[in-house]
Amino acid sequence: MESGELLLARLGDRLKGLRGKMTVDAGMDKITWFRTGGPAQVFFQPADEEDLALFLQVLPEEIPLMVVGIGSNLMVRDGGIPGFVVRLSAKGFGTVEQVSDTRLKAGAAATDKRLAASALEAQLTGFHFYSGIPGGLGGALRMNAGANGVETCERVVEVRALDRKGNLHVLSNADMGYTYRHSAVPADLIFTSAILEGEKGDPATIRQAMDDVLHHRETVQPVREKTGGSTFKNPEGTSAWKEIDKAGCRGLRVGDAQMSVMHCNFMINNGAASGFDLERLGETVRAKVLENSGILLEWEIKRIGLFASGQSLSELQVADDAVFLA
Incomplete structure (x- = not known):
């Protein structure tokens, strides 16, 4: 390069x-x-x-x-x-403003946490789950981010986006083509802002819901580690962490990359892991889960860029230096 x-x-x-x-x-x-x-x-x-x-x-x-x-x-x-x-x-893209009694306009660079706080200030329900998602609105729009039984698709009214040639598109909720952790929008569209809608609610109730989300996250997820959140999407009818655990991959380690002992669908960098270590760990987990339960886990973490010189990795390739707890 x-x-x-x-x-x-x-x-x-x-x-x-x-x-x-x-x-x-x-x-x-x-x-x-x-x-x-x-x-x-x-x-x-x-x-x-x-x-x-x-x-x-x-x-x-x-x-x-x-x-x-x-x-x-x-x-x-x-x-x-x-x-x-x-x-x-x-x-340029991180503001959140109230545009009606029940609607917020948020830039795609606004953090999910800020969106939740702005909804609380506007006394709007249905945004509390964002307080526990460590991301930004652009990513939430793209992957239909959700938690605690609520998804982004339930809030979206319309989305502004630019295509690869700089043309503006205004997309309705239906245009987004939402399914579980997925939108059908072309990959070359860059989201710039969105209109989102909730319902008027009691501030104390909203605050309590946000606090419950944060408490749950802090007690079951490795939030103080170098992590990327949920590594794999939940397969239909089960949870990714359950299948990872059953395959003996809780705590599995490749180099300085490890599946969290606290929440085994979270991958962490213990300090000196490379991107290659992390991806080799993920593919090893996928292979072991497929072998154990017949379920092919799908990556939720987005992987981009080129392998360094001398690096190569095949799908479901088990790392020779993987260390299992069992």
Whole structure:
């Protein structure tokens, strides 16, 4: 992968006039909650929706483009990410405002925690579950994030998004094509904001629901570790953690990457794990669960980027250096 400086040089004056911040060869290990991963060739934080639209209009289609959120549910491979990585800034895309008695307009970079707090201030029910999700609204919209029996699809009224050419799209709830932990929206659409709706409620009741979510999360999840949240989606009729546990993978370790002993569907970096270690651990778990129960777990964590030189990994490949508790 060439340097970010060379990529920008090849583009010449195409990007002139953009107001956002560009960083070449940006370390993604400083952004992801796992604290792993190679560099982004060029990292761009647009100033606002207009700036992002201009960037998309002038960026040649053959240049790779990847959009990331706050890095909580993201695994970056050690070889880095070619092309441009776009991350919406909190300043330009992180506001939350009340636009009617029951509706909020939130930028895609708003954290889920801030969205929950804003709903409490507006005395709106149905947003409490966001207080326990360590992510941002953009990712929640894309993957239909949910917890405690509530999903993002239940709140969405409409979503603003830009396509790869910078054209604006306004999507209804039905347009999003929501299913469990999934939306059917084309992958090249970049969400910029959304209108979400709840119902008026009692602030004390809302606060208690939020507190219950946080208490549950802190008692059953390794929230103080370097983790990416739930590693695998729940299969139909069971829970991913149950199948991982039955396969003997609670505490399973590859290098410095480990399945949490507290919650075995959480993968953690004990300090020196590489992206390769984490992904090898995940594929080993998938292989062991498939062998034990016949269930093929599906990744919930998003894995992006290139393997470093000399690295290769096949689906369901068991790591030779995996250490089992049993």
